[in-house]
Amino acid sequence: MNHDTDHPDTHASQPQAAGWTFEIPPRLRFLDEDGRLADGATPPLPDDRVRDLYAHMSRARIFDDRLLKLQRQGRIGTFAPCFGQEACQVGSMAALTSDDWFVPAFREAAAALYRGASMKAILLYAMGFEEGQAVPRGVRDLPVAIPIGSQIAHAVGLAWAMKRKKDKGIAICFFGDGATSEGVTHESINFAAVLRIPTIFFCQNNQWAISTPRRIQTASETIAQKAIAHGIRGIQVDGNDVLAVYAATKEAADIARSTGMSTLIEGITFRRGVHTTADDPRVYRTQEEEDAWVKRDPIDRVRKYLEARGSWSAEDQATLESRVNAETQTAMAEAEAFRDAKPDALLMFDHAYAQMDPYLARQRQEAEDALEGRSVLQTISKRIGKTGSSSVVGELEEAE
Amino acid sequence: MTAINQSAAPSTEPMKTERITMVQAINRALDEEMARDPSIILLGEDIGVDGGVFRVTQGLQAKYGNDRVVDTPLTEAGIVGVGIGLAIGGMRPVCEIQFSGFMNYCFEQIQPHASRFRQRTCGSQTVPMVVRAPSGGGIRALEHHSESEEVMYVHTPGLVVLMPSGPRTAYGLLKAALRSPDPVIFFEPKSIYRAIKEDVPIGGGALPIGKAEVAQQGTDVTVVTWGAMLKRTREALADLKDVSVEIVDLLTLNPLDHDAIIASVKKTGRLVVIHEAPRTAGLAGEIYARVCEDAFYHLRAPMTRVCGWDVPFPLLAREAAYLPDKQRIAAAILKVMQD
Ligand SMILES: Cc1ncc(C[n+]2csc(CCOP(=O)(O)OP(=O)(O)O)c2C)c(N)n1
Numbered sequence: 001m002n003h004d005t006d007h008p009d010t011h012a013s014q015p016q017a018a019g020w021t022f023e024i025p026p027r028l029r030f031l032d033e034d035g036r037l038a039d040g041a042t043p044p045l046p047d048d049r050v051r052d053l054y055a056h057m058s059r060a061r062i063f064d065d066r067l068l069k070l071q072r073q074g075r076i077g078t079f080a081p082c083f084g085q086e087a088c089q090v091g092s093m094a095a096l097t098s099d100d101w102f103v104p105a106f107r108e109a110a111a112a113l114y115r116g117a118s119m120k121a122i123l124l125y126a127m128g129f130e131e132g133q134a135v136p137r138g139v140r141d142l143p144v145a146i147p148i149g150s151q152i153a154h155a156v157g158l159a160w161a162m163k164r165k166k167d168k169g170i171a172i173c174f175f176g177d178g179a180t181s182e183g184v185t186h187e188s189i190n191f192a193a194v195l196r197i198p199t200i201f202f203c204q205n206n207q208w209a210i211s212t213p214r215r216i217q218t219a220s221e222t223i224a225q226k227a228i229a230h231g232i233r234g235i236q237v238d239g240n241d242v243l244a245v246y247a248a249t250k251e252a253a254d255i256a257r258s259t260g261m262s263t264l265i266e267g268i269t270f271r272r273g274v275h276t277t278a279d280d281p282r283v284y285r286t287q288e289e290e291d292a293w294v295k296r297d298p299i300d301r302v303r304k305y306l307e308a309r310g311s312w313s314a315e316d317q318a319t320l321e322s323r324v325n326a327e328t329q330t331a332m333a334e335a336e337a338f339r340d341a342k343p344d345a346l347l348m349f350d351h352a353y354a355q356m357d358p359y360l361a362r363q364r365q366e367a368e369d370a371l372e373g374r375s376v377l378q379t380i381s382k383r384i385g386k387t388g389s390s391s392v393v394g395e396l397e398e399a400e
Numbered sequence: 401m402t403a404i405n406q407s408a409a410p411s412t413e414p415m416k417t418e419r420i421t422m423v424q425a426i427n428r429a430l431d432e433e434m435a436r437d438p439s440i441i442l443l444g445e446d447i448g449v450d451g452g453v454f455r456v457t458q459g460l461q462a463k464y465g466n467d468r469v470v471d472t473p474l475t476e477a478g479i480v481g482v483g484i485g486l487a488i489g490g491m492r493p494v495c496e497i498q499f500s501g502f503m504n505y506c507f508e509q510i511q512p513h514a515s516r517f518r519q520r521t522c523g524s525q526t527v528p529m530v531v532r533a534p535s536g537g538g539i540r541a542l543e544h545h546s547e548s549e550e551v552m553y554v555h556t557p558g559l560v561v562l563m564p565s566g567p568r569t570a571y572g573l574l575k576a577a578l579r580s581p582d583p584v585i586f587f588e589p590k591s592i593y594r595a596i597k598e599d600v601p602i603g604g605g606a607l608p609i610g611k612a613e614v615a616q617q618g619t620d621v622t623v624v625t626w627g628a629m630l631k632r633t634r635e636a637l638a639d640l641k642d643v644s645v646e647i648v649d650l651l652t653l654n655p656l657d658h659d660a661i662i663a664s665v666k667k668t669g670r671l672v673v674i675h676e677a678p679r680t681a682g683l684a685g686e687i688y689a690r691v692c693e694d695a696f697y698h699l700r701a702p703m704t705r706v707c708g709w710d711v712p713f714p715l716l717a718r719e720a721a722y723l724p725d726k727q728r729i730a731a732a733i734l735k736v737m738q739d
């Protein structure tokens with residue numbers, strides 16, 4: 001582990017990993033669309049681990065599906081489903097440990113759940129409560145980051161802090177194909193490359209940035225190749241093959257830990273659902289495209305793989321589904337109980353600064369007086385947006 | 401609410417109007433101006449095929465082509481920086497930033513460049529560009545989608561900052577923006593995008609930049625406000641029948657209509673300013689200062705303001721505790737009446 005020592009002369013030391021040639025290797029894949037292992041390939045994980053990954057992916061899918069229903073019922077606000085991207089998120093997380101930092105964008109519920117985030121916390125955030133973002137102290141997860149690309153820099157800083165403290169962790173950040181157009185993405189990757197800060201840049205290329213297709217987001221043939229210009233490793237994986245994602249991330253993590261070399265992983269996947277809950281993909285993409293990706297679904301694929309190996313049964317499936325459904329229901333009951341217990345509407349004052357100055361304290365009092373005991377928490381939507389009619393976030397009041 | 405009073409089109413015929421929302425009014429202004437001026441080019445994220453995330457540019461790409469209504473890569477600094485080049489190069493770019501909360505990425509282009517080109521080149525190179533962005537809260541949106549950042553741009557000399565308060569003013573002000581020789585930041589209060597319908601002219605003219613409108617005449621109290629807070633103020637006044645309130649709707653936030661504010665305060669002797677943005681260093685402070693300078697001896701009561709609190713904008717569950725509501729507005733008006 002030589003990343004424990006800072007490189008005093010970053011220009012002199014070409015940050016190359018042993019044997020790395022700065023070419024983009026062929027896209028990594030273990031499982032084909034029917035879950036068949038590639039000829040001659042050895043699975044990177046034993047079946048009991050794969051069963052575990054499959055269970056995590058399914059759990060995220062069931063939860064995501066439930067969130068969508070809750071949003072349609074007006075019980076939670078807008079959110080960005082992770083539908084279709086479970087292999088990218090679970091496969092990568094499985095290759096890392098809780099000593100590593102996890103830096104999400106805003107579509108990484110599957111990764112967050114794998115890391116141990118509670119369904120209740122995710123629900124509270126979707127209901128608009130800051131309490132849902134209160135990451136337990138000591139947990140190396142950042143909350144979601146909505147300004148596109150902004151979080152990538154934070155991952156580099158977190159990885160750098162660990163390097164300075166001789167901590168064994170590395171950092172992984174997630175971002176989309178759209179984020180590759182923002183300056184901060186490249187500023188951050190360059191920073192990590194030059195200072196040799198061990199970071200994994202995981203781009204979930206889900207083919208769309210809202211209505212903007214990948215083809216008009218960048219003229220590069222691959223996103224992975226952008227790594228070459230920055231002087232770090234770049235690889236493409238089949239992002240709907242959880243084994244490939246696991247193997248790619250594991251290798252990137254091993255190299256990062258031992259050499260400080262960063263990797264840009266491009267996971268080829270597809271946003272199977274809406275961008276967010278008020279978006280209508282029918283405006284900008286075809287049914288044929290969506291259908292093509294149904295066949296490549298990451299969850300079906302790994303289940304077929306396990307079934308063929310006799311490692312997953314209909315009974316296992318039924319048990320899993322009933323366990324996760326119950327878990328989801330309990331979490332929602334807990335989140336709604338939290339809401340119904342009338343949490344303080346003025347919490348926003350309490351965490352703005354370490355210490356509230358007297359003038360701010362006076363404003364808090366004014367706010368409390370103005371409420372006169374009225375409950376102004378907005379917990380149930382009065383206007384559940386018709387998809388596609390108005391906005392991709394939030395709900396607009398409509399004139400008669 | 402009917403006919404436009406300051407229409408630029410000198411016509412004896414009554415203007416044809418249609419009752420539409422602010423989204424439709426902005427769309428119409430863009431459409432009519434694009435037909436008039438071939439140098440206008442729209443650029444932004446998801447504005448073409450999708451018609452923008454609020455559907456403001458719906459139909460325009462189909463009508464004017466994808467070289468005039470351009471779905472750009474996801475880069476705010478790029479959109480505005482390239483827009484500056486387009487403007488200096490003789491085009492008239494209209495940059496859509498999906499939400500004002502994401503304008504921080506392009507502030508580095510707006511402040512050092514858009515606002516300064518005219519001055520640094522003694523007027524030889526100018527940036528006639530419009531940056532449009534939905535702003536403000538009130539729609540139960542995600543994080544970073546509800547802030548009101550107008551004062552950051554008002555505090556950047558060289559920019560014109562506009563904020564309409566409904567369909568009619570959105571239409572007239574955007575027409576003015578598209579004819580302005582200076583860069584314009586055009587904030588669209590998203591909570592009223594579809595909440596109000598008004599008669600908006602077809603083929604109408606521009607409203608003047610730098611002019612406030614007296615939205616309601618009164619004699620006891622002046623309320624100065626803008627954007628979505630005009631509607632909120634009107635809602636508050638419905639419960640305050642005994643007070644004669646004059647509402648000054650600023651419309652242009654920079655340059656401020658100084659004379660209109662001073663004249664109204666001299667008339668009423670009382671001032672309440674209402675804005676969504678945080679209180680400290682909000683525009684109310686500047687308005688207070690000007691009143692102190694030019695109408696101090698006309699004041700009959702201490703001025704007051706109803707603003708967002710001095711804290712980061714909360715998530716949606718607590719949004720209503722942050723934004724000025726009709727109760728707080730009414731209480732402020734009653735308070736200046738008692739003082
Ligand atoms: C700086 C910034 N600009 C615009 C947006 C609005 N926005 C939210 S998601 C999104 C598309 C992101 O696409 P991508 O990076 O591919 O991620 P995906 O949504 O596909 O997961 C946009 C434009 C934003 N959140 N931040």
Ligand SMILES: [Mg+2]
Binds near residue numbers: 204206208209210
């Ligand atoms: Mg994407």
